[in-house]
């Protein structure tokens with residue numbers, strides 16, 4: 142069915158904080174407003190992962206919830222790796238971004254093994270990094286969001302960041318980088334949800350999905366004045 146787009150949402154119960162579920166709604170609406178039908182596949186712990194999705198979404202979560210899903214995530218990692226490396230557009234927020242790396246070491250020293258799909262690792266710092274953020278991205282321009290994490294993430298030598306952190310801590314409050322951009326995968330500490338105030342990223346994910354399906358990628362222009370206004374307002378907020 143040419144106009145059916147399948148979106149896989151990983152662990153919607155455990156990994157969904159600071160509005161992350163809104164990313165699914167934004168994608169769903171921007172597809173439906175352009176005449177596509179959307180099938181949402183919610184993957185919960187213990188579910189079989191059978192259907193190859195067109196887009197993968199996964200949100201953030203507390204250390205305890207990352208711990209709850211870790212074994213299931215490792216079990217489905219080979220399929221996720223195959224899809225990510227085949228260019229499936231993927232958006233990973235905070236706790237998910239961390240667990241697609243080698244590992245996340247929590248504040249109490251527990252090492253949660255990651256999928257290893259991305260050459261990065263995360264170690265929790267002493268203080269939580271909380272507040273409004275602005276990221277400057279070559280690919281997406283200015284990105285306005287919110288972060289709330291203790292993890293400090295370090296990218297491997299070959300990985301490219303999503304952008305430079307202009308306001309906020311970003312990956313590790315030290316190297317000035319934010320997130321990761323690998324094939325059609327975006328990993329970031331940007332909550333909000335990120336897609337509501339930065340619809341250009343949603344359209345990137347949609348276009349990549351259509352390209353993979355060998356469908357026309359020219360998208361009808363939508364009226365984004367509210368998203369733009371929200372982004373401007375948020376960018377003027379204090380940290």
Ligand code: GLN
Pocket residue numbers: 158200201202203204207234235236237289290291292
């Ligand atoms: N638990 C992780 C941390 O504190 C991720 C937090 C989140 O997803 N917001 O860094």
